Amino acid sequence: MTGVASAKLIAITARLARQPLNRELATWGSRDGFQVGSFRIKPFLTDHSGYDSYMLLVEVDGRRLLYSGDFRIHGRKSDLVRRMMQNPPCDLDMLILEGTNLGTEKPTITEARLEDQFVDLAKRTSGRLFVCWSGQNIDRTVTLYRAAKRSGRTLAIDLYTAEVLDTVAQGTKLSRPGFDNLKVVFTAGLRRHYIHNGHEDFIDRMVEHGIGVARLEGSNHIVMVRDGLVRDYRAKGVTPTAADAFSFSIWNGYLAKPSETLNWFQLADSHVQHLHTSGHASSADLRAFAKAMDASLILHVHGSKWDVEQDGFKRIVRLADAETYSLPD
Template structure:
């Protein structure tokens, strides 16, 4: 066996912006994620870490899941570097990039969960995991007689928790290194099960006389499923926007998820978003959704029937169509509470506050709790644990085995 070097280029002490490299003695390189740092304003374009050498080839760039803090700097990589991800993840990355930024033109090869594949001397096994992003993976890498597990982002309380429990029940043998996230260390974020959250929505829907406006991420399919199931249980109809409807339609072949045209689901066709799709040359999406659509004006009628998707870009259209909230409605923030302190979360809150609508925060984290992180690390029993994607690792190392805390740009040899 020969030595293998693991370098944390970015995210050793921050949440997001992951960029990690595995290098063999003879120079073969593998990159894990190329994320956009979360603390960089949208108006600025961050750069790849200076310690990442772009002049030499790599065997592959592995994208653990389709959140921008893990793939957002993909376009800055040399076009000769091969990129790999899950199939549904690749579709989401392309769709999000096309809608929000510029289309990704480079090729992305896709893998199958549990099926090993080679990249140069590296043997890579992607393992589908539980996270708030759809098609998220842990990744096992074997090279030069060494075995490494990269956790990506994960949790143990979502609708795919059985995947993590199965891995913990039968962990990789003789694990040399575990590169593990620690997002929720030092925080009090809620980590209830997605099923418990669903019942909380059921209770709220039953208690609310008017509409329930909910702000959540279109790519959090677990949350969409929870809301849809809660609507079916209470006789309400879930109203989603064009982008969310397109995400559901695109991913329908990958999972049993609500689809445009299903009972208790409607697509609100707002003029601003329809015009946005027209400018992007995506009128076909709007045309397909019209058959399953509902005008914003309809949401002003029979208010007790609707659970309405909410985001800043929809509010102007809602108000123009008479869908202003009132005291019989309620609005729910179903994302991390910290986003309420940022734009556009502040604008959403101000809009509802101006109409006197009561609010609620119903959410569960997309990341494992501190206790679950410790249990997972103990079950994996690595010879070395490399912390990433967290700000409080230095405050809570008790209970974690064999930690080697690095700084950005530094490496460890195994």
């Protein structure tokens, strides 16, 4: 099971990967409890770079566990976590807590502060601003859309990101195709994919909001870019220059791998700047969240610093892979 929006996004991604789902996913609603055998489960929508993410409260045999899932408190839905910290589930026997950023120096500025940084970069750049980010990181898309509007530019996204927005934005205030300062770039590769998979109707709907790749030349747009898009941009004569800027707005660990995109801009002597904030909670926020939940035990998942970063946490349970654990009476 998963959230309603998550189920839709999983289906889109599976189709794009040419591995379409052969069944519909069962879904839940935030704070709507449901029963699975003897387990009572209650999902809580949370703040994370992955859209429609949840924490799970699990109750069985009079015991209560909260699984934090991946979360943060510096995104555009941070109020969800703060409200939970102000009114936490009572009498938790265990908190299963992620610790991806524990003891690291990964950036954890707010999305609002990141938006300011993109506005500043856009205003300092005389040409285009190309940005690499995940189409499913909707917080980041909103950040870049707001930065585009504030800097007098247009955000140019690919067909996949357009479908993501079109799918989840209905009934919300999220930016989507049809908004001012937002255009969909029609690249050959993605266009072929949508036609091959029988989704010409989506292309037809996007036409009025779209532009051809060649229109990127001579523009001042904020342009989505990644390796697959670079090939289609090149084929239509899009060429970066020293007047352009490129920002890699994903975890910088990915830069350890060869990047056709990064090389494209480095060879053009474009300004390159890493602007990003993590999808996971900072060390300080992990401690604050654990304190607010006040669980009897903490079982940690993710992260490699738990052995040296235990200050500020209650009793921590350390388990090996596949090891079982029984809650004490």
